[in-house]
Every structure is written in C-alpha cells, then in structure tokens.
Amino acid sequence: xxxxxxxxxxxxxxxxxxxxxxxxxxxxxxxxxxxxxxxxxxxxxxxxxxxxxxxxxxxxxxxxxxxxxxxxxxxxxxxxxxxxxxxxxxxxxxxxxxxxxxxxxxxxxxxxxxxxxxxxxxxxxxxxxxxxxxxxxxxxxxxxxxxxxxxxxxxxxxxxxxxxxxxxxxxxxxxxxxxxxxxxxxxxxxxxxxxxxxxxxxxxxxxxxxx
Amino acid sequence: xxxxxxxxxxxxxxxxxxxxxxxxxxxxxxxxxxxxxxxxxxxxxxxxxxxxxx
Numbered sequence: 001x002x003x004x005x006x007x008x009x010x011x012x013x014x015x016x017x018x019x020x021x022x023x024x025x026x027x028x029x030x031x032x033x034x035x036x037x038x039x040x041x042x043x044x045x046x047x048x049x050x051x052x053x054x055x056x057x058x059x060x061x062x063x064x065x066x067x068x069x070x071x072x073x074x075x076x077x078x079x080x081x082x083x084x085x086x087x088x089x090x091x092x093x094x095x096x097x098x099x100x101x102x103x104x105x106x107x108x109x110x111x112x113x114x115x116x117x118x119x120x121x122x123x124x125x126x127x128x129x130x131x132x133x134x135x136x137x138x139x140x141x142x143x144x145x146x147x148x149x150x151x152x153x154x155x156x157x158x159x160x161x162x163x164x165x166x167x168x169x170x171x172x173x174x175x176x177x178x179x180x181x182x183x184x185x186x187x188x189x190x191x192x193x194x195x196x197x198x199x200x201x202x203x204x205x206x207x208x209x210x211x
Numbered sequence: 212x213x214x215x216x217x218x219x220x221x222x223x224x225x226x227x228x229x230x231x232x233x234x235x236x237x238x239x240x241x242x243x244x245x246x247x248x249x250x251x252x253x254x255x256x257x258x259x260x261x262x263x264x265x
Contacts, residue, residue, distance in 0.1 A: 039252075
C-alpha cells in the first residue's frame with residue numbers, strides 16, 4: 001500500500017519522465033514540419049533501412065554458414081546483398097552526416113543526438129572492419145595479417161587479436177551489432193523526443209531567437 | 212568466370228600526385244556521395260510546392 005509520503009519509486013519516475021519527454025504523439029508522429037519536405041532529410045531513414053538489410057542478410061549468412069556462402073549461387077547472392085547493404089549503409093550515413101553537419105543539427109539541446117550519431121558512425125566502422133576479417137577466405141587472412149601489425153604497434157594486439165577468428169566472429173555477429181543497435185535506438189528516440197532540427201535561417205520558438 | 216569475377220581479380224588503379232594517393236574506386240565512391248548530397252539539396256521534393264506555385 002502506498003501513501004503520498006512514501007518515496008517515489010524509480011519506475012514511477014521513469015514513467016513520468018518518459019511521458020513528459022517522449023509522449024506517444026512524438027514517438028509515432030504522422031506529420032512533420034514543412035521544412036522536412038526535402039530529399040536531404042531522407043538519408044537517416046535510408047541508413048536505417050540499410051541497417052535492417054544488413055541484419056537480415058547477416059542472419060541469413062549465419063544460419064547457412066561459410067561453406068554455403070562461398071560455394072552456392074544463392075549463398076553468393078546473400079553474401080553480395082550483405083556486402084552491398086553495408087556499402088549503401090555507409091554512403092547514406094555519410095550523406096546524412098554531411099547534411100546534419102551543415103544544418104548544425106546539434107542546436108536546440110540536440111547535442112546528445114549528435115554525439116550518439118558520431119558513436120554510431122565510429123562503431124559501424126569497427127563492425128565493418130571485423131566483417132572483412134571473418135569472410136573465411138584468403139582476403140580475410142591477408143587483411144588480418146596486415147592489421148595485426150598495426151594493432152600490435154599501438155599495444156592492444158594482445159586484447160584485440162585480429163588473427164583470432166573466433167574473437168573477430170563474435171565481435172562481428174554479437175557484441176558490436178548489439179552496441180550499434182542500442183546506440184541507434186537511443187539516437188532515433190532522441191530525434192523523436194527533440195524533433196527534427198529546424199533550418200538555420202528559420203525562426204525557432206524553441207530556441208527563442210534566430211540561430 | 213563472368214565479367215564481375217574478372218573485374219574483382221584486377222589490381223586496383225591509383226591516382227598518385229605528390230603526397231596524395233587514392234584508388235580510382237574510392238574516388239568514384241566519394242564523387243558519388245558528393246553528387247548524391249548535391250542532388251538531395253537541389254532537386255525539388257515531390258509535393259513541396261511553395262505558396263503561389265501551381
């Protein structure tokens with residue numbers, strides 16, 4: 001039984017904070033400001049779509065296995081789909097980054113959105129590199145033997161062993177995708193909570209001045 | 212062996228000017244991204260008509 005004098009539970013604080021900062025109307029909006037009607041605003045969701053394709057084809061490759069994707073026609077197709085979704089993922093993310101940089105999209109208390117985006121970018125690069133190491137062919141062997149010298153030279157080769165196939169595979173298919181997924185989730189929720197940043201020359205009530 | 216297998220087995224071609232070196236492939240990707248960025252800024256978005264336009 002609770003009374004008004006009892007200390008508020010963390011669940012209650014979390015619920016109230018969530019309802020205040022990210023009500024369902026903000027989480028699932030059906031309209032956007034007029035300035036969002038531009039192609040440049042599509043690259044974020046294009047990046048998300050590519051990420052979805054990367055995860056789907058990655059799961060496909062995981063279930064079928066290396067023998068399959070090296071030797072069968074369908075396996076080659078799935079392998080190529082995984083590779084090209086990554087290429088498009090980075091192309092879209094870079095154009096998204098350029099767009100947001102020139103919009104100064106960190107304005108209006110959106111600093112965390114910008115920072116999580118930066119972490120997602122750097123984390124995605126690490127994830128992609130571990131992917132090159134786990135192709136299980138001569139290419140991945142060559143890359144890992146070249147990369148190990150770099151990691152050893154900066155003193156982290158004993159912890160991050162690029163020639164250790166098991167470690168790289170688990171990083172690529174488990175640890176790093178989970179991290180990227182979480183960062184992406186927080187990034188998207190922040191975009192929903194704060195809204196799409198207005199153009200620099202637009203009057204913004206939220207900021208209270210022209211910026 | 213198809214045309215793509217043959218293409219994948221070729222050595223990368225580089226442009227090298229002084230300290231600057233880049234593979235043709237990477238140059239194409241970067242130019243492609245810049246083109247995409249430019250098009251996204253300047254191409255009209257469907258349904259985005261300003262007041263007074265028909």
